[in-house]
Amino acid sequence: MALLFLILLFLKINNIFEFHKNIFIKKYQKLENKELVEVNTECEDLPYDVILTQKGLELIDEIKDLEKEWNDIIVKDIEESDKLVELLKEAIHNAAPINLKHKKQQKFVF
Incomplete structure (x- = not known):
């Protein structure tokens, strides 16, 4: 049933970039609402561009730090x-x- 829905949706949307955009833009908008990314829909070559914000970069750094701490704990000694x-x-x-x-x-x- 879900596959049929996707096929019908795809046939309704004749541009593959629009299809991709409609599927993922909501996910990107959630990240944008949390100020983790900026979504630029005015790109020349792409239907949109997603860029990490400073807050998003800081979160990535925090995750990397936590990953390093975790690795240090599990391989101790x-x-x-x-x-x-x-x-x-x-x-x-x-x-x-x-x-x-x-x-x-x-x-x-x-």
């Missing part, structure tokens, strides 16, 4: 912790297709 972190990142990367396959089976219902 472990020899070759840098190698362990890299191996864990590879494992996460390898798990992504499994996660996507599961989400597809669940029809992306969370």
